[in-house]
Amino acid sequence: MFPEIGQFSLILSLFFALSLASVPLIGYWKGNRLLFETARPLTFIMSALVLVSFVTLSLSFLTDDFSVLYVSQNSNSQLPVWYKFSALWGGHEGSLLLWVLILSGWCSAVALKIRTFPEDIGPVVLSVLGMVCVGFLSFLLFTSSPFARLLPDVPADGGDLNPLLQDFGLIVHPPVLYMGYVGFSVAFAFAVAALITGNLNSSWARWARPWTAASWAFLTLGITLGSWWAYYELGWGGWWFWDPVENASFMPWLAGTALLHSLAVTEKRGVFKSWTVLLAIFTFSLSLLGAFLVRSGVLTSVHSFAADPTRGIFILALLLVLVGGSLLLYAIRAAEVRSTVSFGVTGREAWLLLNNILLTVLTLTVLLGTLYPLIFDALGLGKISVGAPYFNSVFTPIALLLMVFMAIGPLSKWHHTKFRVFFKVCSISAFIATFSAGLVVYCYGFGFIAWLSLAVAFWVVFLSFSDWFGKVSAGTKGIIPRARQLPRNYYGMLLAHLGMVVTLVGIVLVSVNSHESMLRLSPGDRATIAGYEFQFDQMEQVKGPNYVASKGQFTVYKAGNAVAVLHPEKRFFSTRQQVMTEAALDAGFTRDLYVSLGERLDDSAWSVRIYVKSFVRWIWLGGLMMMTGGLLAALDKRYRKRAGV
Amino acid sequence: MHSVRKKRLLVITAIVLILSVAVGLVMYALQQNINLFFSPSQIAMGEAPRNANIRAGGMVVKGSVKRNSDTLAVAFDVTDFQHKVTIEYRGILPDLFREGQGIVAQGKLNNDGVFEATEVLAKHDEKYMPPEITEALKNAQSSTGESAESAQSTY
Numbered sequence: 001m002f003p004e005i006g007q008f009s010l011i012l013s014l015f016f017a018l019s020l021a022s023v024p025l026i027g028y029w030k031g032n033r034l035l036f037e038t039a040r041p042l043t044f045i046m047s048a049l050v051l052v053s054f055v056t057l058s059l060s061f062l063t064d065d066f067s068v069l070y071v072s073q074n075s076n077s078q079l080p081v082w083y084k085f086s087a088l089w090g091g092h093e094g095s096l097l098l099w100v101l102i103l104s105g106w107c108s109a110v111a112l113k114i115r116t117f118p119e120d121i122g123p124v125v126l127s128v129l130g131m132v133c134v135g136f137l138s139f140l141l142f143t144s145s146p147f148a149r150l151l152p153d154v155p156a157d158g159g160d161l162n163p164l165l166q167d168f169g170l171i172v173h174p175p176v177l178y179m180g181y182v183g184f185s186v187a188f189a190f191a192v193a194a195l196i197t198g199n200l201n202s203s204w205a206r207w208a209r210p211w212t213a214a215s216w217a218f219l220t221l222g223i224t225l226g227s228w229w230a231y232y233e234l235g236w237g238g239w240w241f242w243d244p245v246e247n248a249s250f251m252p253w254l255a256g257t258a259l260l261h262s263l264a265v266t267e268k269r270g271v272f273k274s275w276t277v278l279l280a281i282f283t284f285s286l287s288l289l290g291a292f293l294v295r296s297g298v299l300t301s302v303h304s305f306a307a308d309p310t311r312g313i314f315i316l317a318l319l320l321v322l323v324g325g326s327l328l329l330y331a332i333r334a335a336e337v338r339s340t341v342s343f344g345v346t347g348r349e350a351w352l353l354l355n356n357i358l359l360t361v362l363t364l365t366v367l368l369g370t371l372y373p374l375i376f377d378a379l380g381l382g383k384i385s386v387g388a389p390y391f392n393s394v395f396t397p398i399a400l401l402l403m404v405f406m407a408i409g410p411l412s413k414w415h416h417t418k419f420r421v422f423f424k425v426c427s428i429s430a431f432i433a434t435f436s437a438g439l440v441v442y443c444y445g446f447g448f449i450a451w452l453s454l455a456v457a458f459w460v461v462f463l464s465f466s467d468w469f470g471k472v473s474a475g476t477k478g479i480i481p482r483a484r485q486l487p488r489n490y491y492g493m494l495l496a497h498l499g500m501v502v503t504l505v506g507i508v509l510v511s512v513n514s515h516e517s518m519l520r521l522s523p524g525d526r527a528t529i530a531g532y533e534f535q536f537d538q539m540e541q542v543k544g545p546n547y548v549a550s551k552g553q554f555t556v557y558k559a560g561n562a563v564a565v566l567h568p569e570k571r572f573f574s575t576r577q578q579v580m581t582e583a584a585l586d587a588g589f590t591r592d593l594y595v596s597l598g599e600r601l602d603d604s605a606w607s608v609r610i611y612v613k614s615f616v617r618w619i620w621l622g623g624l625m626m627m628t629g630g631l632l633a634a635l636d637k638r639y640r641k642r643a644g645v
Numbered sequence: 646m647h648s649v650r651k652k653r654l655l656v657i658t659a660i661v662l663i664l665s666v667a668v669g670l671v672m673y674a675l676q677q678n679i680n681l682f683f684s685p686s687q688i689a690m691g692e693a694p695r696n697a698n699i700r701a702g703g704m705v706v707k708g709s710v711k712r713n714s715d716t717l718a719v720a721f722d723v724t725d726f727q728h729k730v731t732i733e734y735r736g737i738l739p740d741l742f743r744e745g746q747g748i749v750a751q752g753k754l755n756n757d758g759v760f761e762a763t764e765v766l767a768k769h770d771e772k773y774m775p776p777e778i779t780e781a782l783k784n785a786q787s788s789t790g791e792s793a794e795s796a797q798s799t800y
Contacts, residue, residue, distance in 0.1 A: 235740070345652050357660055361667045368671060372679075383682035383780070385700060387751075390678035394670045518736050520717055579740045598717075598737030607717050607737045 003068050006056030007147040013049035014137040016042055020130030024123040039123035043111040047104035054101045057146055061088050067154040070146040076160035076575055078546035086171040087161040092295060093146035095174060100136050102178045106186055117207050121193055128189040135318045143311050160575035169229030177222030181287045183215020184256060188284035191277045192326050195333045200273055205266035210639040212263060216256045217630030223249055224623030235581035235596040237611045239619055242391040247370040248290030251363050255283040258359035265352045269414060274334045285323045291315055344416040351409035358402040365394045403456050406497055407463035425466050433458035446512045453508040457501045464497055492632030499625025506618030513614035522604040530612040533557040547571040554595050570597045592616050684781035689728035693754050701730060701760050702749035725785040734762040741767035
């Protein structure tokens with residue numbers, strides 16, 4: 001019964017999405033207020049129907065209704081109940097339903113806040129979002145309905161969730177990531193609505209800013225969670241693989257970062273207007289491209305869903321229609337947009353322009369590296385893969401350059417900044433940064449790249465603090481009252497920039513200062529790595545809810561004292577006949593101890609991976625700081641005012 | 646020069662400069678880091694370069710996995726049901742590495758025709774087959790349909 005209700009309400013929601021995509025726009029062109037204002041109720045009804053559909057599928061999962069094909073493929077009666085719920089988005093169909101749910105959630109959020117925009121633009125924004133909903137709802141209904149039944153031969157039990165996904169990471173990573181991905185469709189809708197209404201003054205940037213900042217924050221958190229999950233779950237201790245699907249989430253992040261900065265310029269100075277519109281379109285296109293890469297199976301990746309070419313074609317068509325349509329609209333309208341205010345080449349605009357150029361270049365290099373195997377194959381030149389070294393060697397120098405400028409931008413003033421204003425503080429910071437980074441590198445014997453990166457990190461920290469200090473120490477009021485007066489936006493930026501630095505430090509130290517080894521160990525053996533003694537105590541068999549495991553015990557000693565006891569596991573899931581490595585780690589602020597079991601070699605010996613990872617937590621700590629920064633910016637008081645007040 | 650034009654020139658110069666540096670970097674990095682995939686048949690026919698970074702893959706032949714008793718060294722054969730190639734690796738194999746499973750290895754082909762892998766990849770879902778291998782199997786199958794079919798039945 002439930003699946004039918006779900007399917008039915010999904011079909012109904014498609015109808016409401018179709019009306020949302022058309023009726024308010026007809027009202028807009030005909031000047032009919034009544035039609036125009038249907039946007040809000042239509043959005044709420046559509047979202048409610050999607051929610052009903054999502055709830056029915058969750059109920060099918062929670063009640064082990066294996067007559068539903070999708071449930072029988074991705075769940076099992078032995079599965080712990082929280083995984084039964086998250087198994088909903090463990091496969092293609094369900095994750096797409098989650099995607100649509102989140103999309104409709106964003107639509108409702110916009111509808112709730114509609115009074116903060118001028119009257120004539122809100123319904124148009126909702127209508128554009130409605131078009132996006134039509135695209136994804138029909139994709140869901142026509143190619144990948146999660147409600148298909150297996151009747152009358154109902155399987156006795158389900159095929160189980162992929163063991164790799166039976167983890168806390170699956171519960172949080174996809175929803176948060178999708179919040180970010182899909183959130184960019186709001187910025188896209190604002191841009192397209194601005195194009196439709198011709199209302200391309202800088203005010204659209206003002207309304208789009210908090211939404212963009214919020215989705216950016218979610219995407220940041222989603223990527224951070226994904227990286228952390230991969231690190232502890234995949235059992236080889238990597239935190240980023242330049243895997244096509246990781247890139248698929250990283251490209252919208254880079255473009256979204258550029259968008260966030262260019263929106264600021266458009267809002268404050270009224271320049272780069274057409275560029276910002278274009279960037280909003282591209283950011284969303286990259287989100288769609290990500291969906292295409294993940295779901296079509298054209299690229300080899302750890303994330304690939306079982307491939308189905310028709311799905312790939314559908315998303316490609318969706319991509320072409322949405323992006324092609326908006327670009328066409330852009331081509332028609334862009335000529336009307338002229339920046340009337342000129343910008344100074346020495347002002348903050350120029351630094352932000354540089355930021356945009358560099359971020360765009362970064363996005364393009366990642367895009368090229370990701371799509372190169374496809375291009376190569378399409379030209380009949382053979383099957384290739386582009387390895388991590390490509391990305392590392394291209395990405396690192398450009399990203400470091402970006403971070404050098406990242407510190408200067410906030411110091412400069414809009415329009416025009418006198419060179420001598422920041423010459424002094426920059427040269428002092430540059431000197432201290434190179435020197436202190438040199439000292440660290442010398443003491444620990446790191447190489448050139450580490451020195452360069454650490455110098456950049458110190459440079460950003462010094463300049464950010466001197467900027468903050470300059471702002472709070474000017475005037476007579478005293479530091480604390482002035483510090484409290486600075487806008488949330490400013491603190492958001494500061495926190496995000498410092499987060500970037502923290503991540504950079506983590507990346508540098510984990511790559512130059514980690515110790516990794518693969519060993520053959522039997523119980524009783526000891527191995528010394530980076531001053532830590534790992535003693536393999538014993539091996540035992542344990543039974544979990546839906547698996548049996550070999551559980552090892554390692555005691556780690558430093559200078560004769562036990563500092564940690566680690567229990568890495570090798571789990572065997574009988575339903576899928578699949579083996580899974582469960583790494584054990586002892587997390588620390590400056591180092592992680594990481595032990596994961598390879599395989600049993602003979603009667604007692606095991607192959608074991610032992611890592612001592614330096615500062616690896618900083619990578620994600622920085623991500624959390626960036627996310628908080630994004631949220632602070634989204635919640636700035638300025639955006640809460642109603643339109644026209 | 647007019648100040649607006651001067652500004653525009655400055656901006657364009659900056660963009661061109663950054664782009665050309667980036668393009669240079671990309672070209673260089675792509676040249677270094679592209680790994681072509683070769684099937685066991687292609688390797689057997691000598692199409693694969695020696696001592697260059699490439700990828701190879703196929704189905705792991707049953708009973709071919711040999712481990713060293715003291716170290717983590719392991720050797721196994723992969724096949725596309727036409728030809729075989731031996732892969733040597735030192736390290737920990739992924740969880741989904743199994744006899745009969747499709748894998749892709751990254752490394753170099755040495756002068757003895759043995760593939761020395763630096764990395765062995767098996768995918769994270771047992772239903773999933775790397776596209777390179779699907780294609781290699783298809784190609785091998787289409788060249789001599791019958792033998793491939795019989796080989797598949799043993800798998």
